[in-house]
Amino acid sequence: MxxxxxxxxxxxxxxxxxxETITRALENGVTRMINIGFNRETIPTTMKLAEAHEFIYAAVGWHPQDAITMREGDLDWIAExxxxxxxxxxxxxxLDYYWDTSPKDVQHKVFRDQIGLARSLGMPICIHNRDAHEDVVRILREEKASEIGGVMHSFSGSWEIAxxxxxMGFHLSFGGPITFKNAKQPKEVLAQTPMDRLLIxxxxxxxxxxxxxxxxxxxxHVRLVAEAAAEIKGMSFEEIAEITTKNALERFGIR
Incomplete structure (x- = not known):
């Protein structure tokens, strides 16, 4: 699993x-997936996938790269x-400070607004953070994101940031980079991450x-991520698969 x-x-x-891609995932033991709808185009297609497949769930929100495209009523749409x-x-x-597609002040407002919405609804949040570690942590603190928690997606920060x-109650999620030969930092952070906060x-x-x-x-290919995590943690693949699946079910409230 x-x-x-x-x-x-x-x-x-x-x-x-x-x-065929979805079928390959199932054949490789992937029993559940969360698809991410992050702007006006991908939210509807994400919902369509989730409704078509029992084992696919959805996260919906507005990506920082697309923050400048968010309009009045979009937050209400996400809430619905x-x-x-x-x-x-x-x-x-x-926040994304790597791609210069949305001004920082716009990103900050859209980020804060969505944290506020999540708090009002009691929903966990999935965080995209690229080259913006300090500001992401500061805004999460200021907006009291610890009340809902969530996931630091594809975590790439230092252990101090972790x-x-x-x-604040967040889980750390790791992906392909932990399999890269020279990716020293994510491997070191994963090694120190508590088992009950680890996702893949x-x-x-x-x-x-x-x-x-x-x-x-x-x-x-999440199987390859699990295998790498197992090696880093000194555990079996089966143990990592079981623990990370259990963590995800609990974090996202899936029965």
Whole structure:
């Protein structure tokens, strides 16, 4: 039993073989997946996937790269979707200082607004953080995100940042980079992450793990992430699979 807690199966990269990709994931022991709807285009396609497959759940929110496109009424739209039985989180939301697509002040407002919505609804949040560690932690603290917690998606920060996130009740999720030969920091952070706060993901079609790096990623490859996590933790693959699946079910309130 494996749980891919962050994937983008509705991406155009899967347009030619989406159902075959989903089948491969099931054949590799992936029993549940969370697809991420992060803007005006991908929220509807994410909901369609979740409604079509019993084992696919949805997270909906507004990505920081797309923050500038958020309009009046979009927050209400997200709130309405959160009442759907397949929606388990608000996300991915956060800050992205790598891609210069939305001004920082706009990103901050959209981030804060969505944390506020999540708090009002009692929903966990899925955090996207690229080159913005200090501001992400500061805003999470200021907006009292510890009241709801959530997931630090594809965690890439230091152990110091990780401890701050753990102290606020967040889980740390790791993907393909922990399989990379020279990815020292994520491996060190994973090694110190408490077992009850550990999650795994693919972020497919991105961040493809070794030995498929450079090719399209897919949910079936979360098995490679689990194998790498097991090696880092000095545990068996079966133990990692069981624990991370249990953590995901509890974190997202899935029975």
């Amino acid at each position: 494996l749980f891919d807690t962050h994937t983008h199966l509705d991406a155009i990269q899967f347009d030619e073989d989406r159902e 979707l959160c009442a759907h039985e397949k929606v388990v989180a608000i996300g991915e939301i956060g 401890k701050m996130c753990l102290d 993901e693919t972020d497919s079609p991105y961040l493809t793990p070794h030995p498929y790096r450079g090719k399209r990623n897919e949910s079936a």
